[in-house]
Amino acid sequence: xxxFGAPFAGWQTQENAHxxxxxxxxxxxxxxxxxxxxxxxGRTDTGVHAIGQVVHFDFDGELEPRRLGHSLNALLRPxxxxxxxxxxxxxxxxxxxxxxxxxLYRIALRPTVFLRDWSWQAIYRLDLEKFRIELESAVGQHNxxxxxxxxxxxxxxxxxxxxxxxxQDGDFFLIRVEADxxxxxxxxxxVGACFDxxxxxxxxGLVKAILKDDFQEPRTWAPAQGLCLEKVTxxxxxx
Numbered sequence: 001x002x003x004f005g006a007p008f009a010g011w012q013t014q015e016n017a018h019x020x021x022x023x024x025x026x027x028x029x030x031x032x033x034x035x036x037x038x039x040x041x042g043r044t045d046t047g048v049h050a051i052g053q054v055v056h057f058d059f060d061g062e063l064e065p066r067r068l069g070h071s072l073n074a075l076l077r078p079x080x081x082x083x084x085x086x087x088x089x090x091x092x093x094x095x096x097x098x099x100x101x102x103x104l105y106r107i108a109l110r111p112t113v114f115l116r117d118w119s120w121q122a123i124y125r126l127d128l129e130k131f132r133i134e135l136e137s138a139v140g141q142h143n144x145x146x147x148x149x150x151x152x153x154x155x156x157x158x159x160x161x162x163x164x165x166x167x168q169d170g171d172f173f174l175i176r177v178e179a180d181x182x183x184x185x186x187x188x189x190x191v192g193a194c195f196d197x198x199x200x201x202x203x204x205g206l207v208k209a210i211l212k213d214d215f216q217e218p219r220t221w222a223p224a225q226g227l228c229l230e231k232v233t234x235x236x237x238x239x
Contacts, residue, residue: 143211
């Protein structure tokens with residue numbers, strides 16, 4: 001499924017907040033005539049978008065997946081849409097079976113109107129090569145807690161950042177990061193640190209210093225609107 005994240009307090013159901021999961025479950029209750037709980041592959045934060053979120057749910061009745069998708073989309077417009085619905089193995093789990101998640105971050109290198117809600121407009125001249133090198137230095141298995149807002153849920157803060165990619169596409173700078181898992185606001189923190197190096201606010205080597213917890217000065221956190229969950233990878237499902 002995909003969604004425009006600006007109107008929502010993230011993917012996951014929260015008390016006294018409007019979430020993507022809530023909207024999807026409300027629509028499913030109408031279509032299936034009973035409450036249904038859904039599980040997403042990742043918890044996107046407030047204002048973050050997705051074009052590749054994967055969701056599973058359990059249902060004992062008969063379903064025609066294509067009709068289900070059409071019915072849900074009729075109720076979910078305009079900010080949420082189901083890209084594809086299909087039957088899966090009863091053992092499949094959208095979150096725990098995921099091998100990796102890939103995020104896309106878009107920085108606008110010029111003022112923009114039509115893509116302003118999907119990108120971060122840079123007001124500085126950026127050295128894009130410095131950005132690339134700085135981001136690449138984060139690849140590998142590290143404790144990324146200095147690049148996150150702690151949830152204090154007892155879970156590991158070690159992640160394997162599998163690969164990074166940067167690409168200038170006309171007046172936009174596209175940043176992709178893929179990892180086995182991500183911490184709360186980890187991508188936005190990484191992008192912000194690389195942004196600071198690329199604009200000359202901090203010296204190269206900032207990412208490694210933060211990973212070592214050797215950097216305590218103020219630094220930039222990239223805003224939510226430029227971030228999008230682009231793809232979730234599984235061993236047995238092509239989504």
